Amino acid sequence: MREIYDALVIGGGAAGLFCAGSLAQAGQHVAVLEHGPEVGQKILISGGGRCNFTNLEVSAKNFLSQNPHFCKSALAGFTPFDFLALVGEAGIAWHEKTLGQLFCDGSARQIVDLLLARMGPTPPRCGVNIQAVAHDGNFRLETDKGTFRAQNLVVATGGLSIPKIGATDFAYRLARQFGHQVIPPRPALVPLTFEAEWISALAGVSAPVTAQAGKARFAESLLFTHRGLSGPAVLQISSHLAPGEGFNVDFRPGTRLEDALLAAKRARPKAGLKSVLAEHLPARLAAHFAEAHSGNLADLPDKSLRALGAQLNRFAFHPTGTEGFAKAEVTAGGVDTAGLNSRNCGSKTVPGLYFIGEAVDVTGWLGGYNFQWAWASAHAAAEGI
Ligand code: FDA
Numbered sequence: 001m002r003e004i005y006d007a008l009v010i011g012g013g014a015a016g017l018f019c020a021g022s023l024a025q026a027g028q029h030v031a032v033l034e035h036g037p038e039v040g041q042k043i044l045i046s047g048g049g050r051c052n053f054t055n056l057e058v059s060a061k062n063f064l065s066q067n068p069h070f071c072k073s074a075l076a077g078f079t080p081f082d083f084l085a086l087v088g089e090a091g092i093a094w095h096e097k098t099l100g101q102l103f104c105d106g107s108a109r110q111i112v113d114l115l116l117a118r119m120g121p122t123p124p125r126c127g128v129n130i131q132a133v134a135h136d137g138n139f140r141l142e143t144d145k146g147t148f149r150a151q152n153l154v155v156a157t158g159g160l161s162i163p164k165i166g167a168t169d170f171a172y173r174l175a176r177q178f179g180h181q182v183i184p185p186r187p188a189l190v191p192l193t194f195e196a197e198w199i200s201a202l203a204g205v206s207a208p209v210t211a212q213a214g215k216a217r218f219a220e221s222l223l224f225t226h227r228g229l230s231g232p233a234v235l236q237i238s239s240h241l242a243p244g245e246g247f248n249v250d251f252r253p254g255t256r257l258e259d260a261l262l263a264a265k266r267a268r269p270k271a272g273l274k275s276v277l278a279e280h281l282p283a284r285l286a287a288h289f290a291e292a293h294s295g296n297l298a299d300l301p302d303k304s305l306r307a308l309g310a311q312l313n314r315f316a317f318h319p320t321g322t323e324g325f326a327k328a329e330v331t332a333g334g335v336d337t338a339g340l341n342s343r344n345c346g347s348k349t350v351p352g353l354y355f356i357g358e359a360v361d362v363t364g365w366l367g368g369y370n371f372q373w374a375w376a377s378a379h380a381a382a383e384g385i
Contacts, residue, residue: 005029005150007385008141010170012039012124014115014374015357016156021118022382031150032124033143036166039124040112042158045165046371051108053087054080054375055368056100063373064239064363066183070337071362071373074345078379080372090114099220101367133174135350152352152385156378159331159358160185167325171335171359178350181336183361187328188239191230192319198288200226205284209233213247216240222249228319235366238322239332246318252280258309262302269298281312330370332363344384345377354381 007023009016012034023030032039043051055062058080060072084102087094092114093105104110116123125145132142139153157170172182194200202224209222211233223231237247252260257280264276273293277286289312293300325331335355339348345360347353356377364370 004138005031005148007152007154008033008139008148008150009154009156010130010141011155011157011357011359012036012126013156013158013357014040014043014371015158015359015378016154017112017115017119017124018375019154019156019354019356019378019382020124021115022379023385024120024122025118026382028385030119031122031148032119033128033130033141033148034124034126035129035168037126039126040115041165042162043112043115043371044108046108047103049108050103050106051111052097052101052103052368052371053094053111054083054102054372056080056096056102058369058372062365062367062369064188064332065337065361067337067361070340070342071376073342074376074380075372077383078376080368082379083372083375086114086118087111090117099367130170133177135178135353139352152354154354154356154381154385155335155359156355156357157359159334160325161187161328161331161358163325167331171355175335175339175355175359178347178353180339180347180349180355183333183336185331185333186243187322187325188332188363189235189329189366190238190322190324191225191327192228192234192238192241192317193321193323194228194317195320199224199228202284202288205282206231207251207282207285208253210250210253211237211247212250213237213240213245219253227323229317232366235329239330239363239365241319243321246316249315249317251285251312251315255280255313256309257312258306261297261305261309265297265300265302265305270296273297273300329366330358330363332361334359334361334363337361341384343380345381346384352385354384356381 006028007030009020009032012032020030020032092110129144134140141148155171203226205224210219218233218236220232222233274290357374
């Protein structure tokens with residue numbers, strides 16, 4: 001089989017499908033080549049099956065990258081309201097869950113259907129394995145389904161997260177083949193692991209906290225798990241941690257617990273520490289931190305109460321690692337933006353070569369930002385082609 005396209009898009013995920021749809025709408029002859037059995041698999045499992053497809057408040061500060069300015073142009077060129085307009089046209093009902101996060105009322109499948117509808121009569125080709133890519137003015141792809149040729153090549157194969165549904169390092173290998181650098185990929189938005197037994201003993205406990213590492217600060221919930229910590233606050237902070245780095249958690253944001261404990265001691269000296277702590281923390285967490293102190297508040301020195309209160313407002317956690325790419329929602333790092341044009345995500349050195357979506361060293365916070373980057377970078381590349 002020999003075919004010539006205006007553009008070939010490798011990877012049928014959020015970015016690849018959106019880019020192909022935009023090209024098809026502009027009348028370009030385009031094909032999506034996907035190695036998996038179906039497209040949009042991550043969209044289907046996203047947001048608990050309802051797809052947190054964007055966020056009302058999106059700016060460069062919601063993204064990590066070696067170059068924090070790189071994403072600005074694409075984000076400005078295609079905003080959450082542009083995507084929302086498409087969602088509205090498709091008749092998809094949606095709601096804001098929290099913190100500007102927009103979800104489908106129905107199912108994530110509606111977003112995949114929207115993306116496929118934009119592509120018109122040419123469906124993505126699934127089960128295509130790319131064996132080699134050459135560039136001789138045009139791009140030539142050798143695959144197990146024949147040779148494909150195109151003027152433009154869009155690489156939208158994502159990062160390394162969730163290999164069991166098709167993630168590969170294809171984008172990084174192709175980038176290196178064409179002389180691009182790759183910022184070492186690492187799991188992000190990922191549960192953190194700990195060896196401390198008291199942490200796994202609290203599995204299932206959830207608390208509203210503020211998690212902080214350096215300047216990064218997230219007020220969301222934290223969840224104790226059998227292997228360590230998860231929940232939105234921890235997933236968010238995980239993206240900001242280098243291996244071996246720790247972070248702090250405020251278990252009672254907005255309340256100075258040392259003052260609260262001392263005030264309780266004065267007002268109710270016969271009260272137990274566990275019951276007073278349980279006024280501020282989930283009961284199992286309160287029981288854990290009260291364990292070492294028997295007797296009434298009156299029996300506890302002010303110094304101990306002050307130290308405990310201060311510790312709970314700034315608890316230091318030191319993870320031993322992460323649950324890895326198998327559990328990471330996204331991959332931080334990726335194709336170095338230094339080699340790409342920020343206006344269209346095109347290669348500065350290889351005309352017609354584009355990298356979009358999670359494959360690029362642009363990683364969003366939890367909350368719809370990664371899909372917004374997929375849509376915006378895809379739109380930018382389509383405009384560039
Ligand atoms: P994506 O990974 O979606 O697509 C890449 C495609 O390329 C895949 O179809 C893959 O099979 C294909 N591919 C890989 N190698 C290939 C090769 N060699 N040849 C051909 N094809 C190849 N984000 C968000 O904003 N809101 C949310 O609610 C969620 N929820 C969420 C839940 C879970 C469980 C995960 C794992 C992730 C999320 N995310 C998210 C993140 C979001 O899913 C992710 O950032 C985007 O899907 C990235 O889109 P891409 O198209 O770049 O990659």
